[in-house]
Amino acid sequence: MAISSKVTIECLSAVVDSAEPAVQALNRRVFLKAGLLLGAGISTGLSLGGCSSPVGLLPDGIQVLSAKQLPLFEKLISVLLPVEGSILTPPNAVPVIANIDAMLGLMQASTREDVLVLFDLFEYSSIFSTELTRFSQLDNIVARNHIEACQSSSLFIQRAVVTAIKKFIYIGYWRDEKTWGPIEFDGPVSKQWKLTSLGNAPLPTA
Amino acid sequence: MKTVKLASEHGLAVTQASDITESTVELTADVVVIGSGAGGAVIAYEMAAAGKSVIIFEAGPYMPSKDFTEKFPDMLESLYEDQGAQMNSTGDMAILQGRCVGGSTVVNGAVTFRTPDTILEKWNTQYGLTELTKAALVPYFEKVERNLSVHENQPHEIAKHSQILNRGAKALGYSHKPLKRNTKSCGLTGHCLSGCASDRKQSSLVTYLPWAISHGAKLFADTRVMTINHLDGKATGVTAETRDPETGEKIADVVVKANTVVSSAGAIQSPLLFLRSKLGNSSGQVGKNFACHPSTLMLAEFDEEVHAWRGASLGSYVDEFEHPDKGGFILEGGGSGPVEIAMAGEPGTGEEYVSFMSKAKNMCSMVTLFHDHNVGRIYYDDDKKVIDYDISDDDFPTMKRVLHEAAKVFFAAGAKRVLLPTIKKTEVRSLEELDQQINLLENGPHMLRMVSYHPQGTMRMGPDKKKSVVDAYGQSHDIQGLYVADASVFPTSVIVNPQITVYALSSYIADKILGRGI
Numbered sequence: 001m002a003i004s005s006k007v008t009i010e011c012l013s014a015v016v017d018s019a020e021p022a023v024q025a026l027n028r029r030v031f032l033k034a035g036l037l038l039g040a041g042i043s044t045g046l047s048l049g050g051c052s053s054p055v056g057l058l059p060d061g062i063q064v065l066s067a068k069q070l071p072l073f074e075k076l077i078s079v080l081l082p083v084e085g086s087i088l089t090p091p092n093a094v095p096v097i098a099n100i101d102a103m104l105g106l107m108q109a110s111t112r113e114d115v116l117v118l119f120d121l122f123e124y125s126s127i128f129s130t131e132l133t134r135f136s137q138l139d140n141i142v143a144r145n146h147i148e149a150c151q152s153s154s155l156f157i158q159r160a161v162v163t164a165i166k167k168f169i170y171i172g173y174w175r176d177e178k179t180w181g182p183i184e185f186d187g188p189v190s191k192q193w194k195l196t197s198l199g200n201a202p203l204p205t206a
Numbered sequence: 207m208k209t210v211k212l213a214s215e216h217g218l219a220v221t222q223a224s225d226i227t228e229s230t231v232e233l234t235a236d237v238v239v240i241g242s243g244a245g246g247a248v249i250a251y252e253m254a255a256a257g258k259s260v261i262i263f264e265a266g267p268y269m270p271s272k273d274f275t276e277k278f279p280d281m282l283e284s285l286y287e288d289q290g291a292q293m294n295s296t297g298d299m300a301i302l303q304g305r306c307v308g309g310s311t312v313v314n315g316a317v318t319f320r321t322p323d324t325i326l327e328k329w330n331t332q333y334g335l336t337e338l339t340k341a342a343l344v345p346y347f348e349k350v351e352r353n354l355s356v357h358e359n360q361p362h363e364i365a366k367h368s369q370i371l372n373r374g375a376k377a378l379g380y381s382h383k384p385l386k387r388n389t390k391s392c393g394l395t396g397h398c399l400s401g402c403a404s405d406r407k408q409s410s411l412v413t414y415l416p417w418a419i420s421h422g423a424k425l426f427a428d429t430r431v432m433t434i435n436h437l438d439g440k441a442t443g444v445t446a447e448t449r450d451p452e453t454g455e456k457i458a459d460v461v462v463k464a465n466t467v468v469s470s471a472g473a474i475q476s477p478l479l480f481l482r483s484k485l486g487n488s489s490g491q492v493g494k495n496f497a498c499h500p501s502t503l504m505l506a507e508f509d510e511e512v513h514a515w516r517g518a519s520l521g522s523y524v525d526e527f528e529h530p531d532k533g534g535f536i537l538e539g540g541g542s543g544p545v546e547i548a549m550a551g552e553p554g555t556g557e558e559y560v561s562f563m564s565k566a567k568n569m570c571s572m573v574t575l576f577h578d579h580n581v582g583r584i585y586y587d588d589d590k591k592v593i594d595y596d597i598s599d600d601d602f603p604t605m606k607r608v609l610h611e612a613a614k615v616f617f618a619a620g621a622k623r624v625l626l627p628t629i630k631k632t633e634v635r636s637l638e639e640l641d642q643q644i645n646l647l648e649n650g651p652h653m654l655r656m657v658s659y660h661p662q663g664t665m666r667m668g669p670d671k672k673k674s675v676v677d678a679y680g681q682s683h684d685i686q687g688l689y690v691a692d693a694s695v696f697p698t699s700v701i702v703n704p705q706i707t708v709y710a711l712s713s714y715i716a717d718k719i720l721g722r723g724i
Contacts, residue, residue: 079556086560106289144556152630159629159652160297170548175279183566185515185544188276195393195404199216200416204353
């Protein structure tokens, strides 16, 4: 559904404005350059296929991520972990999104807010290279190319966001023990090996 | 002479937030120690063993080793500063520090080095620390090494990743040696960075802290010192807050009267404490001169199975380039689990990544670290800490050389491909490709994947009040009775893993404190 350019601009402006605190610690000049690019895109009069993502129900236990952010993560998992035909554990057998949500929940509030803004930025980062399509709505091949383009971008903010997002997905996946067997990772071993505690060292004698 | 017995065979007597029932706690002691890592634990023990009453405050929680899960992400969140997410302000370098009883000694790789002679000479000649000679420090190194069961890795402690490092170094004619570690009957679990679940790593958790407590020291966890108090140029104690580690809710204000205060909170928190307290900074040097040994985890694929997560986490190292005249860096054969392998390099997106991780057991890892310049700064932006550090343009050629030599060692050992630790995909399959890719590297934000395990500097030791924060004995130039004993006092970075330098220097400072009288 097409929406008016006014709404589009408001949506994007909101993303840019809310992103400001997130990148204050980074290089402001470079980020402003990125902001200008967004602005330039808006000024061409392009329209965006909807500002808000399709909203579904949040899975049980999700406390930080919002329903509108789930399509982004579902797309990321699909693009970053295409394990079909490989030895790796299917990501649908692992609570990747719940794990990411829990990781966010442990962060300091200010850091968490910054990260959530970066997620939103990334969702909209594809609109200028993909005829106004949000990342979560991209075909997987296009989405993959977009990720790799961001990772090789001359704009460090794009490199930073993609690297951070990949880390969340990969940690969310690999921290689950169901992923370890196929690669022969042993996981915790001390109890399995019956390693007894040596306890506290004796007091020094000299 | 009073006979002292070990207070407990396992675990520590620690006052935690859950133990405190009053909203205000007032205490008195001879010495207050802030932090329970390599610096604080030694100070606390030496003071308590000398008969002084000692209180130790640790901002982090107390987690007994029986609760270490050997799951790295879990332990990052439980035992590390900022749940393992402490970053430089650019956001491209993770700075890992322990934030728990025992501090970074609980979560390090147990590698021990004495301060290199060349570094001590530099401190003697360029920073005016004329008394801090090798001869003066040898007795302290010997003492702490004996206390911590430091030994050279034996053949069974050289895991496959380090055997490969040795093979590559030997082929190139590079000097390489077994590392020394503070372990006792190492269980070879490969989980050092998650804490040692069987207490074989001789961290402060099982050495200096239980010994200090056996001599009467009181240890408070979950308690962060907010300010150092002083009057007429003399330290008078500290004000702290105990918070519930789960909710962050304040449980109690804790006020301690003490004429001797020792900050051993580390190279990031010690300067922040001074800045919060608005003291000790007549030089304007508090928080400046931060260095951190920027490290990378290099990955290479081999035909043979490596299982980089198996065996002692750190086995051997290449010391060919250790001297600053030869580069000022070392390469350590270091293990890694799937989470580290998954993030240390960029093998590509999607199917390329899946293919790469499917061969995880064939991946070998190597830790690089180098002698960086003290170009960073720690400060507050409002109430938010800022770790302002980027690799300087002066240091970047060294970083390039480090990566080049590390990849050469891998290729000499038979690697099929090496992943350079860049943000974008940089995979090399030959020395020719390596040269090309190294030449293309540029210094800038989010170009490399870096981690620091060794924050240093920020509270320089030295005789000149205008150029340093503490004197040659660790005492503040401005506040009598206020000392610093941690890696923040290093005038420069030390090239190698710094824990034994911290242990020994703190033992030295303890002697100086006692010598001056309390």
